[in-house]
Amino acid sequence: MKTPIVTSEAPVLLVGGGPCDPEALRADAAACPVRVAADSGAGALLGIGVPPDAVIGDMDSLSEIDRAQLPARVLHPIAEQESTDFDKALRNIDAPLVIAHGFLGARLDHQLAALTVLARRPARRCVLVGRHDVAVLAPPALALDLPAGTRVSLFPMAPVTGRSTGLRWPIDGLRFSPDAVIGTSNEALGRVELALDGPGMVLILPVAHLAALRSALDAQPAGWPARA
Incomplete structure (x- = not known):
């Protein structure tokens, strides 16, 4: 089995590129010692002053401005296009719980894709948090x-x-x-x-x-x- 990119004994915060409640995001960033971004979700973390410990995805939506603020060691590009950035990130996190912001409340197709990933990865316990x-x-x-x-x-x-x-x-x-x-x-x-x-x-x-x-x-x- 492939070694996960992120391993934690504590809950992990995962942030996507969809809408986030900034106050709720700050609260969970303070409660989770490890913070991961799925591609452009890095912008939401940087926006509240929390640099991500890892950025996972195909990197097609990570802005150049955000990329310039991140050390190369936190970037983990996965080029394949058969899965979403949420799936790429979730399958590469080994933690007792993942709290995921930025995957509910935007486009309906993106929300349906996120729910499909939950069903596809039953061993990865993940709570999607929307507004x-x-x-x-x-x-x-x-x-x-x-x-x-x-x-x-x-x-x-x-x-x-x-x-x-x-x-x-x-x-x-x-x-x-x-x-x-x-x-x-x-x-x-x-x-x-x-x-x-x-x-x-x-x-x-x-x-x-x-x-x-x-x-x-x-x-x-x-x-x-x-x-x-």
Whole structure:
């Protein structure tokens, strides 16, 4: 197996070129000791005064102004065009959690591509953070402490089944798939517990509940194995 470019025992911040909330980005940059940019995401980090520890991507959108501020040792060009810069970066980060800004909230095709990468890399635990929502590939089991009435959306990127407690509309017995049954706009009754039979389910929550999601992920170390 190829050695990852970035290895960390602590959560890693990954920043893409899409819209970011500067205050949220500053907070996560302060909380994550390692900061990585996917190509032009370097500009967002430099814009808040945080130089990236690594820049990964095909480098086709990294501006010359930003490139001039970066030492050559942090640049890790990957020339192939079969994957997105998000995929190039995520598959080259080995960390317990990746907090990713700049991949939600811009172009719809880019958002769909990012969700596809989550499904493609089930062993890489990554939370996408946008201005309004957070999204993660749900692990085999998860217990979330949420206020009653919180929007809880489940979107399958592949056929998947599971069980739940604490949702207004339980998922038990449902066969989810992206072209059939989906679980958007469900609602928490309080504490929500999910158990899934396989990878492929994207969990989407309001961004205000990022801390609750991170706590739940920290309490559930078991994840999905890497795809063959």
